[in-house]
Amino acid sequence: MNGERSTREGILVDLLEEFRACGFDGVSLSRISEVTGLGKASLYHHFPGGKGEMAQAVMSLAGDWLESHVFSVLEGQGEPAVRLESVLLALEDFYQQGRKSCVLDVMPLGGGPEVQAAVKQVMQRLLSGFERLAHSAGIKKADAKARAESTLIGIQGSLVVCRGLGSTSPFLNQMKALRKSFLTP
Amino acid sequence: MNGERSTREGILVDLLEEFRACGFDGVSLSRISEVTGLGKASLYHHFPGGKGEMAQAVMSLAGDWLESHVFSVLEGQGEPAVRLESVLLALEDFYQQGRKSCVLDVMPLGGGPEVQAAVKQVMQRLLSGFERLAHSAGIKKADAKARAESTLIGIQGSLVVCRGLGSTSPFLNQMKALRKSFLTP
DNA sequence: AAGTTTACACCGAACGATCGGTACAAATAA
DNA sequence: TTATTTGTACCGATCGTTCGGTGTAAACTT
16 A cells, blocks of 8 residues: 555556566456555556556556666766666665565566567666666777676576575675676776 | 376476466466366376475476486586586576576466475575585685575576577576686686 | 536446366276 | 276356446536
8 A cells, every 4th residue: 555546656656566576477456456455446447458557557667767767877977986886776775685576577477568578678778778887987898798788687686596595695795796896897 | 298198207397397487377277287188187186286286396396307417416526617517508408598487586476485495495505506516616615605696696697688588698698608707716 | 606517536346267176987007 | 896097067266357336526607
């Protein structure tokens, strides 16, 4: 149950939380109903497309969040080290130091083709963003591309391992490793 | 539909394929029934515990596979480089160069506590196995532990990214990186 | 100003379909 | 025969979804 109930945005905050905790198939409308405090019929008023539209909307919300906290920084101006630190802090906050899973990991399994397309798009944007950051720090293009890829892999993988082990240290270690070596030639 | 239908082992091969493709929640008994060619009654004859027992059995199968192709090599004798190569080849085969997801990633979401415990146990075994391999190659204990963790992270993460992008290159790149740098001091 | 209409957010109840699971008897193998 | 294995039919529960309708407050009419 959230502060701003009746608005789509308010509902979406709860939806994001549920979907990334249980995956698309793991979340039922009854569950959504009770977590938002809205009847199932009301949910269909805000999301006429049903569960599929809810999933797409959640992907959009996550995309918007990345846009303002990650993409804009990666693709913006300023000292590379400062930009990197800003992004890493944002990610630590978003994933709650590794306690929360990533929608890019859990959503594509049950989500429809639109969700999978959104996942792909976001991943590509993350890759080019990190590549750009590395490149702007004077790292050669091919190397920058490789670092971007292993950065995304490190984030996703550490979250998977955190979930499996029930520990946050893999994610935190990964963040530490990125701080140490992402920008060093 | 598999060669050895009516045996538990034969059924499990199909189950593993379904579960790791769709996750626990994404697989229905009807689907299992049609993919194995067995009626529900037959499935419940082999797995009296139902879907939950099927999931646990799949985890056991994956565990057994790891036991003979990975753990025994990581914890065994022989040239470290040879052992590493053997493990990586086995993983490339198991994940079909990145086309298939890992049960450690997709199962814990809907799977019960037993499945999650199995996931945790397998991950810990993988970690100590890789640590041991690194250690036996003369790498200091703390460093070996860190390498083991980032190796597991790299495997899981690259599979997630492969699934998201619809490409196998992240996984293949990761394998290449492990060959290049896992054993180098 | 008072009455009417429109628009919006919401809900209870029920839909058909499918879920995981079971009872039981026929078929098959030993 | 006896024991194992399977197909058919079925169960209650829950799935995602839709229907018909309520309450409320702003927007228009007169």
